Amino acid sequence: MKKALVLGASGGMGYALIQELLERGIDVIAFARSKHKLQALYGEQKGVKIYSGDIFNQNDLLSAAEHVDTIFQSANLPYEQWEEKLLPFFEKIIHVAEATEAKLVLVENIYAYGKSPGSKVAEETPKNPHTKKGKVRLQVEKRIKASNVLALFAHLPDFYGPNAENTLLHFTLENVIQHKSALYVGHKKIAREFIYTPDGAKALVNLALHKQAFGQNWNIPGYNVITGEEILRIVYNINGYKKPVFTVNKGMIRLVGLFDPTMREVVEMFYLNEDPVVLDGTKYEREIGPLPRTSYPDGIKQTLEHMLAHK
Structure with missing residues (x-):
């Protein structure tokens, strides 16, 4: 890989991907809508070319993908747009990858797996999505596999880390750094999985x-x-945070959803907070090597430090 395009470069995983690619000496095109945010994130970094454009504009995507050999797709849409716009968006990405003969790396969530089978899910676990969003993700996967694009699909749990702002843990930590009362989505005693974006x-x-x-x-x-209670103990050990942390339950989200279209769609995915899906990484470790695994104390500490530095 000599040159890569990262779609969704202003988001948490996009930011982490660009840092990792640069560290390996790979030139990067950072693509997102906001030129101001791209400049704030990457304006001083060598090896990054900023490209602000519309992910729905095929000409923008084609122009950004010129001379790249790999496209990392980490862009996302608001939940309320998935049913109507997600597949058409991926059709544009498929066309661009076919036209440029670039390989495609898909940053995928766990929605297509559906409800937890009661054990860790492996790659061969049948995908039986029961939600609208899980079904559309599976539809996208099937469409890409039916194309001429050379692609890989990587499923990851919920993110946390530097610049990962549109995440459940950021929702909690943004008040923690201000030593204000915070909110935690889901029962604090239920253990679930998060991945540090780097x-x-x-x-x-x-x-x-x-x-x-x-x-x-x-x-x-x-x-x-890890449970919410364990996360909060880690935060306490890092900065002495002692303010109350209130639980956000499904009923509260449903109520907010009466006025907020995004939160209305969040209700459907709340099952992941009640009966979490946990991923099995055996295949990766067998065929690629050891999984990168930063401990929660270290990852949360580095996330808090980044948030404070960019507050």
């Missing part, structure tokens, strides 16, 4: 550098499962 990025780039990884699905799990 770990996810390292694993994604590792996969992209292995030719045999393409044409396959891969699971990239986090460090392990």
Whole structure:
């Protein structure tokens, strides 16, 4: 890999991917809508070319993808747009990848797996999505596999890390750094899985550098499962945070959803907070190598430090 395009470069995983690619000496095109945010993130970094454009504009995508050999797709849309716009968006990405003959690395979530089978899910676990969003993600996967694009699909749990702002843990930590009362989504005693974005990025780039990884699905799990109570104890040990942390339950989200279209769609995915899906990373470790795994204390500490530095 000599030159890569990262879609969704202003987001948490996009940011981590660009840092990882640069560290390996790979030139990067950072693509997102906001030129101001791209300049704030990458304006001083060598090896990055900023490209602000519309992910729905095929000409913008084609122009950004000129002379790249790998496209990392980490852009996302608001939940309320998935049903109507997600597949058409991926049709544009497919066209661009076919036109440029670039390989495609898909940063995927766990929605297509559906409800937890009661054990860790492996790549061969049947995908039986029961939600609208899970079904559309599976539809996208099937469409890409039916195309002429050389692609790999990497499933990851919920993110946290530097610049990962549109995430559940950021929702909690943004008040923690201000020593204000905070909110935690889901029951604080239920253990679930999160991945530190630099770990996810390292694993994604590792996969992209292995030719045999393409044409396959891969699971990239986090460090392990952790409860909300354990997360808050880690935060306390880092900065002495002692303010109350209130639980956000499904009923509260449903109520907010009466006025907020995004939160209305969040209700459907709340099952992941009640019966979490946990990924099995055996295949990756068998065929690629050890999974990058930053401990929660270290990852949360570095996330808080980044948030404070960019507050």
